[in-house]
Amino acid sequence: MGEGGDDTGMVMMGGSVNMDDPCYTTPSADSCFSFNRSDADWTDDLTQLCSAMPFMIGCSLWGQCQNGTASGTYCVLPSLVGDVCIDMPRMKGCEAYNALCGGNATAVEQCMSPGPIPDVLTTFTAKEGLESLCDTHCMAGCGACGSSGDWTTCTDPLMVLARMCFEMEMMPECGATGFTTMCEDEEVKATFPLVCEEPPAPVDDCA
Known part of the structure; x- marks a missing residue:
């Protein structure tokens, strides 16, 4: 089991095992x-x-x-x-x-073979993009992932951003975060259709 945690409740584990080769x-x-x-x-x-x-x-x-x-x-x-x-x-x-x-x-x-996703989106960049989007648009997911949200509410920033960029793909944050580039890769699109093709709508928490 874990070796403890921090004040966010995140569990700290012991690290990779079986590295003798x-x-x-x-x-x-x-x-x-x-x-x-x-x-x-x-x-x-x-x-x-x-x-x-x-x-x-x-x-x-x-x-x-x-x-x-x-x-x-x-x-x-x-x-x-x-x-x-x-x-x-x-x-x-x-x-x-x-x-x-x-x-x-x-x-x-x-x-x-195949390696990680080319140009994989990073977590904090996604959250920053969501905060920027929610500062200018009131969209589903903004209550959880906008500037007032933290990681206890924004539990899946990838899918919230994916839905926003599906609905308004020309928003500059979709390109600036790297989301658009990631999903332009045909293999990524084929592997993760919920991310790159038609993401489900999050709960409409926009107030």
């Missing part, structure tokens, strides 16, 4: 091309990360892969861990990804 220290070695971290270990990393900060973009994506609303290229576990750890590289649970995949010189195929 030499590929964790020399991932550029040719012999590491076929090295595979196990699904169980990647899942443990994601569980730790998303228990600590469940509102992260990568955790929202993982949830869709788990519940069957997303499937395909970018639902593989190393890719999902990469989505989180590119966003929040210093978190407990990113140690294995950072060691194996974080450097440009890695030879580990598992890190690169």
Whole structure:
């Protein structure tokens, strides 16, 4: 279990386990091309990360892969861990990804095929974009994710932003946050149709 928490209630876990293989220290070695971290270990990393900060973009994506609303290229576990750890590289649970995949010189195929989502949206950028949008528009989700909302209310900023950009795709925040670029990738669009095609509407909390 966790090692405690902070005053936001986020659980702090112990970090990645099973990192004894030499590929964790020399991932550029040719012999590491076929090295595979196990699904169980990647899942443990994601569980730790998303228990600590469940509102992260990568955790929202993982949830869709788990519940069957997303499937395909970018639902593989190393890719999902990469989505989180590119966003929040210093978190407990990113140690294995950072060691194996974080450097440009890695030879580990598992890190690169397919790799994280290209231009993956980051969590705090998404929240900043939502605050900007809600300062000028009263839209569903603004009560939870606007300037007055915090991470206890804005529990899925990705899907709130996705819906706003679906309804008003020309809003500058959709481009400035990187959302538009992320969803222009055909493989991303095919894997995550709820994000990039027709996101469900959040509760209309605009007052």
